[in-house]
Amino acid sequence: MKLNKKNILIILKECGVSDLEGNSKIGTIKNILISANNIKLEISIYNPTYNFKIKLKEDITSLINSKIDFDSKKSSLDIILLVQQKNKEINKKKIIAISSAKGGVGKSTVACNLAVSFAQKGYKVGLIDADVYGPSQHIMFDIEDQSPALDKKNNKIIPLSNYGVKILSIGNFVNQNSPVIWRGPMATKAFKQFVEDVDWSDVEYLFIDLPPGTSDIHLTLVQSLELDGAVIVSTPQKIALADVKKGIAMFKKEDISVPIIGLVENMSYYETESKKDFIFGEHGVRNVAEDYKENFLGSIPLSSSIRESCDVGRPFVLQKDTNVKNIFSSIADNIDQIINSQDNKSKKLKITNNKGCS
Incomplete structure (x- = not known):
């Protein structure tokens, strides 16, 4: 391939770099300069980690040397990586992702009730329903x-x-009876708009209800926001x-590196007057938390009342003095304690009482 801008763009796209803003998980090309067989590339990237930068430079260099008429001994290749700034205003808030690697475990139910529990403690709370394919909040x-309305003054x-x-929630923007059939870039763009184009100015705690699994949304999340941590349900x-x-493992990857606040066991048991029936197994999440040396935040029982409250649009924690409400409140206390005990976001999060609640 001849050395020209068109072919350099082809190489960069092979490495995941796009010439259009927002169409790449890696970054976008800002400038290509070719002079006397010398190449200078300026690329805006989302991921600031050292290992990522090294690998991207190695990949680009390798492809240019193998596919472009370019003599690295006689000419120079200068790759400048510019890290895109994250949203500074929203990162002043305490931002918590509620995650589940598997669908159907009650992640959104937990997110909903935790958000209301924090509001009951007097905090100003926001919640983004980032599960664009199956919104429920x-x-x-x-x-x-x-x-939602538009503030025309502030746009x-x-x-x-x-x-x-x-x-x-994306559920407020789409037809209730129509599926959301979007490719990854459309879903991530919607999430970025929920973060950047929404007035979260007076919110102290911002919860993000993630889609299940590990997807483009998760990557966009850590690229767009400085998370205080993740709760796994x-x-x-x-x-x-x-x-x-x-x-x-996903949250601990070097190119993601999000602290795990702790694990919550949902549908932990079904309680009758005489006993607890551990329908899905006993203490499974607690054991994983211990194995991975993560905080265990608490156990929430399987209850038809929780399901019914979700269906009618009235979070369960609005009920007074019930055992389940107290469990949610205790989990919220644990999260609040962990977040506020840290001097900065880079430290390892730890709970002082790792027994959780049940």
Whole structure:
């Protein structure tokens, strides 16, 4: 291939770098300078980690040397990587991702009730429903028929609000009976808009209800925001726990590096008057937390009342003096304690009492 801008762009696209803003998980090309067979590339990247920068430079250099008419002994290749700045204003908040590596474990239910629990403690709380393919927070907060307004002065979307929580869900923007069939770039662009184009100015705690699994949304999340940490939700079932371990590994990857606040065991047991029935197995999430030396935040029982409260759009924690409400409140206390005990976001998060609650 001849040495020209067109062919250099082809090489960069092979490495995941795009010439269009927002169309790449890696970054975008800002400038290509070719002079007397010398090449200078300026690339705006999302990931600031050292290992990522080294690998990207090596990949680009290798492809140029192998595919372009370029003599590295006689000419120079200068690759300048510019890290895109994250949203400074929103990163002043305490930002917590609620994650589950497996679907159907009650992650959104936990996110909803934790958000309201923090509001009950007096915090100003926001919640982003980032599960763009299966949104549910608009139902759980009883705002199905509402649409967010636009603040024309600031050109910002005003999130909806209920039970002391500001909420934004893709469910308020799409037809309720139509599936959201989007490719990865469309979903990540929607999430970035929820972060950057929405007025979260007075929020102290911002919860993000992630889609299950490990997807483009998760990568965009860590590229766009400085997370204070992630809460991982799972049932104690062995099949679910296999994916929990993948979720822990994802957050610990060098190019993601998000602290894990702790693990929550949902549908932990079914309680009758006489006993607890551990339908999905006993203490599975607690054991994984111990194995991986992570905080165990608490166990939430399997309860038809929790399901019913979600269906009617009234979070369970709005009930007074019930055992389950107290469990959610205790988990919220644990998270609050962990977050506020840190001097900065780079330190390892630890809970002083690792027994959790049940």
